[in-house]
Structure formats: C-alpha cells, structure tokens
Amino acid sequence: MTDQDDLVIEVAGATKTFVQRRRGERRLRRERVDVHAVRDVSFTVRAGEIIGYLGPNGAGKSTTIKMLIGVLTPSAGRLRVAGLDPARQRIALARRIGVVFGQRSTLWWDLPLRDSFELVRHLYRVPSGQFRA
Structure with missing residues (x-):
C-alpha cells in the first residue's frame, strides 16, 4: 500500500x-x-x-x-x-x-449525537432495523 x-x-x-x-x-x-x-x-x-x-x-x-x-x-x-x-x-x-448538517432545531446540545438521532427516529417512526441499516 x-x-x-x-x-x-x-x-x-x-x-x-x-x-x-x-x-x-x-x-x-x-x-x-x-x-x-x-x-x-x-x-x-x-x-x-x-x-x-x-x-x-x-x-x-x-x-x-x-x-x-x-x-x-x-x-x-x-x-x-x-x-x-x-x-x-x-x-x-x-x-x-453520509453527512448531517445539524441545526439547533434538529440536534440537541445536551444529548449525545447518537441519542439525538434516536429521538428523531422515533419522531419520524422509522423502524429500528431500517434505522440501523
């Protein structure tokens, strides 16, 4: 290499x-x-x-x-x-x-990034298998 x-x-x-x-x-x-x-x-x-x-x-x-x-x-x-x-x-x-442009309205400063994504997953009712993929 x-x-x-x-x-x-x-x-x-x-x-x-x-x-x-x-x-x-x-x-x-x-x-x-x-x-x-x-x-x-x-x-x-x-x-x-x-x-x-x-x-x-x-x-x-x-x-x-x-x-x-x-x-x-x-x-x-x-x-x-x-x-x-x-x-x-x-x-x-x-x-x-993948790229995420965080805005104050979509990411929470007091939550780890992973938890912010998980919360949005629930808001949009994305099945966990699809979310993990």
Whole structure:
C-alpha cells in the first residue's frame, strides 16, 4: 500500500466563487461582484484520522463540505472523497458516505449525537432495523 492508498479525502486548491449582482452607484445597472466563499483550501485526511474543521461564521466551512459531498461544484481546484470526484460521481459517493448538517432545531446540545438521532427516529417512526441499516 502506498501513501496515496490510505487517503480518504484530498482537497487541493479548492475554491468556490459565487457571482452576485449588486446595484451600482447610478442604480441603472447591476454590477457583477465575485464573492469568494472558499479560496485555495488544501488538506488531506487519511483512513482512521479524526479531524475538526473550525472557523468563524462565513469562513466557508459549510461550502467546503458541500463541495466534498458534490452538492456544490468547485470553481477551481481538485477534490476527491473515497477515491471519487464528488462533483461528477455524487450518487456513487452518496452510497458510501453520509453527512448531517445539524441545526439547533434538529440536534440537541445536551444529548449525545447518537441519542439525538434516536429521538428523531422515533419522531419520524422509522423502524429500528431500517434505522440501523
């Protein structure tokens, strides 16, 4: 096994730029403004590693995760997850990984994550066998 074989996540120069239209000074035309949500992010995660991805609001954390799962396509750079290109192989990737975006309304701060999921399972009447699968 080479060093590359145990890479689970590879991010090289990932960038995501959104285009916004804003009113110009004369308000006759809208100006095009590029908003850089993520700019030149690079990192790797190897099998068995546990990482945290931290930053203030607006730092691009959710945008990066959305690129990693194929919900957003990067404007530049290269991303691979489990050997797949998320933007091109989103369905195959979705069969191999799961992502949860927690909101205050869906996860409880005073409960372990597993218990929060179990509670939601009961709310939606998901059979335990299906839930475990």
